[in-house]
Amino acid sequence: MQRRTTRLAAAAALTTISVLGLTACGGSGFSDTSGGGASDGALTSSDDALSVLIGSSGDAETKAVTDAVASWSSDSGTDAEVSVASDLPQQLSQGFASGKPADVFYVSTDTLAGFAGNGSLLPYGDQLSNADDFFPTLVQSFTVDDQFYCAPKDFSTLGLIINTDMWAEAGLTDADVPTDWDGLTEVAAKLTTADHVGLAFSPEYARVGAFMAQAGGSVTNDDGTEATLDSSENVEALTYVQELLTSGDAAFSSDLGAGWGGEAFGTGKAAMTIEGNWISGALTNDYPDVSYQVAELPAGPGGQGTLQFTNCWGIAADSPNQEAAVALVEQLTSTDQQLAFADAFGVMPSIQSAADQWKTDNPDQAAFLDSADFAQGVPNQDGSAAVISDFNSQLSGLKDGDPEAILESAQANFDAILK
Amino acid sequence: MSAVVTRAPRRRSASTRGEGLSGWLFVSPILVILGLFLAVPVLMALWVSVSDWTGRGSPFAAGVGFVGADNYRELLTGGGLAEKDFGLSLRNNAWYVLLVVPIQTAVSLLLAVLVNRQVLRGRGFFRTAFYFPSVTSSVAITVLWLFLFSQSGAVNKLLSFVGITGPAWFNDASGVLHNLLGLVGVDRAPAFLADHTVLGITLWDWLAGPSVAMSAFILMAVFTTSGTFMLLFLAALQNLGGDVQEAAMMDGASGWQRFWRITLPQLRPTLFTVLTLGLIGTWQVFDQIYTGTQGGPQKTTLTPAYLSYTSAFGDQEWGRGAAIAFVLFVIIVVLTILQRIVLRERAVSKRRIALYTSGARR
Numbered sequence: 001m002q003r004r005t006t007r008l009a010a011a012a013a014l015t016t017i018s019v020l021g022l023t024a025c026g027g028s029g030f031s032d033t034s035g036g037g038a039s040d041g042a043l044t045s046s047d048d049a050l051s052v053l054i055g056s057s058g059d060a061e062t063k064a065v066t067d068a069v070a071s072w073s074s075d076s077g078t079d080a081e082v083s084v085a086s087d088l089p090q091q092l093s094q095g096f097a098s099g100k101p102a103d104v105f106y107v108s109t110d111t112l113a114g115f116a117g118n119g120s121l122l123p124y125g126d127q128l129s130n131a132d133d134f135f136p137t138l139v140q141s142f143t144v145d146d147q148f149y150c151a152p153k154d155f156s157t158l159g160l161i162i163n164t165d166m167w168a169e170a171g172l173t174d175a176d177v178p179t180d181w182d183g184l185t186e187v188a189a190k191l192t193t194a195d196h197v198g199l200a201f202s203p204e205y206a207r208v209g210a211f212m213a214q215a216g217g218s219v220t221n222d223d224g225t226e227a228t229l230d231s232s233e234n235v236e237a238l239t240y241v242q243e244l245l246t247s248g249d250a251a252f253s254s255d256l257g258a259g260w261g262g263e264a265f266g267t268g269k270a271a272m273t274i275e276g277n278w279i280s281g282a283l284t285n286d287y288p289d290v291s292y293q294v295a296e297l298p299a300g301p302g303g304q305g306t307l308q309f310t311n312c313w314g315i316a317a318d319s320p321n322q323e324a325a326v327a328l329v330e331q332l333t334s335t336d337q338q339l340a341f342a343d344a345f346g347v348m349p350s351i352q353s354a355a356d357q358w359k360t361d362n363p364d365q366a367a368f369l370d371s372a373d374f375a376q377g378v379p380n381q382d383g384s385a386a387v388i389s390d391f392n393s394q395l396s397g398l399k400d401g402d403p404e405a406i407l408e409s410a411q412a413n414f415d416a417i418l419k
Numbered sequence: 420m421s422a423v424v425t426r427a428p429r430r431r432s433a434s435t436r437g438e439g440l441s442g443w444l445f446v447s448p449i450l451v452i453l454g455l456f457l458a459v460p461v462l463m464a465l466w467v468s469v470s471d472w473t474g475r476g477s478p479f480a481a482g483v484g485f486v487g488a489d490n491y492r493e494l495l496t497g498g499g500l501a502e503k504d505f506g507l508s509l510r511n512n513a514w515y516v517l518l519v520v521p522i523q524t525a526v527s528l529l530l531a532v533l534v535n536r537q538v539l540r541g542r543g544f545f546r547t548a549f550y551f552p553s554v555t556s557s558v559a560i561t562v563l564w565l566f567l568f569s570q571s572g573a574v575n576k577l578l579s580f581v582g583i584t585g586p587a588w589f590n591d592a593s594g595v596l597h598n599l600l601g602l603v604g605v606d607r608a609p610a611f612l613a614d615h616t617v618l619g620i621t622l623w624d625w626l627a628g629p630s631v632a633m634s635a636f637i638l639m640a641v642f643t644t645s646g647t648f649m650l651l652f653l654a655a656l657q658n659l660g661g662d663v664q665e666a667a668m669m670d671g672a673s674g675w676q677r678f679w680r681i682t683l684p685q686l687r688p689t690l691f692t693v694l695t696l697g698l699i700g701t702w703q704v705f706d707q708i709y710t711g712t713q714g715g716p717q718k719t720t721l722t723p724a725y726l727s728y729t730s731a732f733g734d735q736e737w738g739r740g741a742a743i744a745f746v747l748f749v750i751i752v753v754l755t756i757l758q759r760i761v762l763r764e765r766a767v768s769k770r771r772i773a774l775y776t777s778g779a780r781r
Contacts, residue, residue, distance in 0.1 A: 090732045096475045114735030118473030254590040254716065257570025386500055386734050393717040396592065413500045 043124075043322040049079035050324055053095075053102035055088035057278070057345060064344035065332075072331045078324045080104075092314075096120040099318055103325045107150055107314035109141050113382035115314070116144045122315040123147040124326050130333060133351040141377040142312045150312035151333045154347035156276040157308045157371040158210050160295045161261075166191055166271040178298040181214070181240055188249040191271035199250040200270030201261045203396035205388050206378065207274050209307050211237040213376045216302020219414065220379060227414035229391075230407045233302060238403035240300070245399040254396065266290055276309060277368050281346045294367045308375035310350065348372075383417035468741035474731070490742040498619065501730075501739060505746075506618030507718050508726045512702060514629040515722070519640045520697040527645040527693065528686075531652030532678070546653070553646035560643055561710045565589060568635045586631045592717035594627025595634055630719030636707055644700065648693045655689035656682070691762050695755055702751050723747045 052069055056062040066082045073080045083102075085091045089111050095101030096115065107115060115121050125131060125139070125148030138152035162177070170190045178184040188198030201207040205219075212218065217233030220226060228234075244250035251270070258264035261273035266287030273279075274297065283290055297306050313329045315322060331337060335357075338349035342358055348369055349358055359366045379388065391410040398406065463478060471486045472478040494505045533539065534546045552560065567573050568588035575585030600606070608623035615622045629637060659682065667681045683690075705724040708714060714721035714729070723743050731740030 093474055093732050093735070097477075099476050111733075111735075114474075118475040118735060120475045255587070257587060257590070383734060383736075386504070386730075389714075390500055390504070390718070393592075393715065396715075396717050416499045 043122075043127075043326060044320055045323040046320045047078075048321045049081065050103045050319075050321060050328060052080055052082045052328075053085050053088070053091060053105040054082060055106050056084045057281070060281075061341075061345040064341055068332060068337055068340070069328065072328055076324065076327060078321070078328075080328065092120075095316070096318070101316040101318055103316055103319040103321060104328055105314050105316070106153065106311045107142075108311050109309070109378055109380045110385040110388070112142060112149065112312070112314075112380050113144055113384070116147075116149055117382050120317055121149050122317045122319065122322055122325075123149045124315055124322070124329075125149055125151060127326060128330055128333070130330065130351060133335075133353050134333075135350060135352060135372060137308065137372070137375060137377055138310050138350050141308075141310055141380055144380070150314045151329050152350035153311045153313050153333070154338065154341060154350050155308050155310035155372075156278060156348055157368050157375045158207065158274050158276050158297060158306045159367050159371060160297050161265060161273045161275055161279055162293050162295060163265065163268075163271045164291045164293055166196070166268075170271070177295045180298050181300050184298045185244065185247070185249070188244065188272065189247065192249045196268055197249060197251045197256070197270050199244065199272045199274075200253045200256055200258070200264040201250075201274040203252040203254055203398065204392040205395065206307060206309070206392075207261065208238070208241055208395055208398075209376070209378070210274060210297055210305060211241050211300065213305025213307060213374075214297065214300025214302060215240070215305075216300070218376060219384075220381070220418075224379070224381060225418065227411050227418060229414055230404070230411040234407050235403050236301065238398060238407065242398055242401075242403060252396065252399075255399075265292075277346055277348060277365060280365060294365055296367045296371050304371075304374040306371045306375045308372065308377055310377075379414075381417060384414070387413040387417060464741045464744060467737055468745050470738055472737050474735050474737045478737075486738065490738040491746070493739060494742055494746065495618070501736075503619035504718070504721065504726055505723070505743060506620040508721045508723045508743075509618065509750075510620055510625050510627070511629065511633055511719055512704065512722045515633060515637060515640070515704060516698065516701040518629065518637050519644075519701045520694060522637075523641045523645050523648060523697060524690070524693055526641055527648035528652050530645060530649040531656055532682075534649070535653055535656045549649055550646040552643045553650075555643070557643065557706045558710050560639060561707045564635060564639050565711060588635050589632045589712055590716050591631035592715075592719045594624075594630055594719075596626060596628025598631075599628075630716070632712060632716055633720050636704070636711070636720060639707065640701065640704070644697070648697070651689055651693055652686065655686050659685055687762060687764070691759070694758055694762070698754055698758065699751055702747060702754075 052065070054062070054065055056065070062082070062084055069080050069082050085105075088106060089108075092101065092105060092107075092111075092115070096118070101120065107121070112121075116123070125142065128151055131139075131148070131151075134152050135155070138155055139148055142149050142152060160178070167176075170187075172187060172190060176183075176187055178187050184199070191198035209219070212234045215233040215237035217231050217237055218228055221228055241250075245252070251264075253259070253261045253264040253270075253273075256264045256269045258267065258269060261270070261275045262279045262282045264270040265273040265275070265279070266283055268290070283292065296304065299305070313332060315325045315329065319325055333351065335349070335351060335354045338351060338354050339357055339361070341347055342349055342354075343361065349355065355369060355372075359369055387410065390413055391406075394401065394406045394409065467478050468490055469485060469487060470478060470483050471489075472483045477483075493499070493501050495502065530549050534542055534549065536542075539545065569575075570585075570587045570590070572588075574588070578585040597606075608621065612623040612626065613621055617625060663681055663685070664677060667677050672680065703724050704722050705728070708720055708722055708725040709728070712720045714725055724747065727740045727743040727747070730736045730743060
């Protein structure tokens with residue numbers, strides 16, 4: 001018996017030692033978490049090569065970014081390598097946990113607060129020479145606790161996409177492009193046939209939210225400190241959307257068997273959809289025969305409104321070469337480079353100095369950029385992603401649901417994360 | 420069956436001590452590997468689940484604090500979105516387990532019995548065919564399933580031939596049980612079920628059954644895993660001696676009786692394996708959700724494993740994600756123990772013995 005105890009003790013000791021040894025290895029593998037001097041404002045600098053991690057929409061984007069980074073690299077003499085993430089938030093999280101993240105990477109608005117909150121991101125926005133050139137609402141989207149964290153990469157807004165053939169078939173002309181909700185209801189009814197509905201869009205906040213903006217509502221107040229989801233404006237918006245859905249002249253894309261509005265539109269199941277700039281690429285690639293035009297979304301009782309979506313160029317607080325990273329981002333967000341990106345993969349430049357040129361280059365899509373004047377950003381508070389995804393799941397039941405109840409539960413959830 | 424073995428106290432000599440040492444030496448590589456890739460990560464996750472680690476740097480760094488059961492409390496009694504999501508994911512997965520495990524066990528046993536028959540022509544072909552889905556990657560099968568079960572997919576086409584308008588499958592969030600109840604006119608919750616909630620979900624919603632979307636996943640799980648378990652049953656069936664069967668035949672037992680009273684009891688160890696593996700596999704369902712629906716429609720295919728992933732990597736709530744994983748672990752262990760108790764070998768009851776001795780026939 002005694003021998004067994006000794007043996008057990010020996011085994012336990014062995015395990016403990018190896019576990020301790022392993023955790024010690026792990027511990028030393030994680031570099032110091034104090035960050036690279038982000039707090040005192042001085043940027044780290046070294047000869048290390050930069051790694052750039054992007055979540056690419058396709059070959060066109062990958063090539064454009066790779067070329068741009070390579071050209072900066074040869075000018076500046078700092079090596080830089082672009083890699084494409086298959087699951088960007090996951091790969092970023094792994095990098096931050098290991099203490100060796102990519103130096104420059106895409107950050108979406110809904111992951112910004114989480115990464116900023118745990119100190120992974122370098123708040124470098126104000127140090128950019130072109131900081132004042134960005135659209136102010138985009139800067140707002142990447143500002144957490146009054147710190148402008150990262151430079152908006154580009155952006156897109158929602159517009160009304162119209163199938164011009166169906167439009168003509170229904171006897172409609174350019175003068176009929178809806179400018180208010182009544183007009184939208186009317187053309188949706190006229191466009192609806194046995195084969196297709198007038199209007200289709202995805203059952204999510206990222207589309208329905210445009211109606212909330214048009215009604216004068218929003219998710220939070222301007223400072224983002226209070227949830228305003230259960231406002232009467234939002235109730236009005238959801239009630240209007242519900243009326244559209246029950247009339248049969250509009251439908252959620254999922255109810256038409258389509259993954260998103262663009263698919264419903266491209267396959268001819270809907271004559272109009274509400275989507276952003278990215279739809280032009282999808283239509284060119286997947287549905288080249290569909291002819292369409294882009295219009296600004298109609299105004300609601302609260303005036304015109306739409307949503308805007310954007311990503312930024314994040315820089316890691318743990319990066320050993322922040323100085324070079326900021327220089328790279330400055331180059332990537334410059335007027336010429338943004339116009340080149342816009343040309344390559346159909347995004348809109350995030351800086352105002354490129355706006356006019358872009359509109360001249362893309363006259364068909366000018367409505368998207370014009371919408372920037374009245375666009376609302378999507379919420380970027382820590383935890384908002386979960387609340388919005390819950391809101392989305394309830395919105396998909398809007399047709400038979402109670403708009404007030406949906407908004408009240410979303411309000412309660414949003415209140416909880418702002419506490 | 421349990422024979423009592425009296426073990427004689429063994430004497431240890433210097434040579435056996437040497438053997439013990441070299442024994443430890445030989446198993447040490449695997450111990451180190453298991454420790455490195457199993458024990459350490461599990462312990463780290465356990466620590467994360469009781470810490471406020473935010474996902475940056477080491478979870479053992481100085482700034483990371485111990486928060487006790489806070490993460491667990493938020494999940495189980497928090498009253499917020501976290502509790503509701505967790506409740507939903509448990510609801511979805513419980514229905515999934517409840518349907519997949521019995522069906523796949525029954526189907527695989529049936530298939531094994533079928534392909535075990537001597538008279539079956541082309542046995543090899545059928546054995547391969549039934550096993551084929553199991554060797555295909557689950558991602559590939561999920562994509563296939565998304566096409567088959569799309570609104571205008573093959574399955575709905577087939578249904579239309581018999582005059583049924585198929586549902587929108589992966590877009591249909593309505594609960595199957597709710598739909599059935601709706602057919603008999605019960606479409607609103609009785610007050611008792613609507614007013615009481617468990618984990619933020621009303622009892623009525625707990626009873627919704629799997630959503631139509633989840634049902635498609637249930638069919639997929641049965642389709643893909645039945646082949647694997649068929650193989651286990653087949654191996655067990657081929658190990659059974661023919662003599663017991665013959666004896667039963669001589670006693671005049673019908674084929675049906677032989678299956679239930681002779682074959683099945685002998686398969687008990689395999690049955691235990693299959694049920695345990697089934698339970699573990701179905702409670703951990705992740706890839707199908709990740710590639711297929713990401714928890715939609717209306718969160719009806721959200722599962723604890725997927726929720727754990729999104730909480731950690733998506734919402735940066737690492738403590739909560741780890742806590743979900745450990746609650747899931749407890750659920751699996753408890754269910755396996757329960758199942759072990761139910762399936763344990765019992766001594767023949769007195770009533771049974773009386774039946775045999777009195778010579779009564781059933």
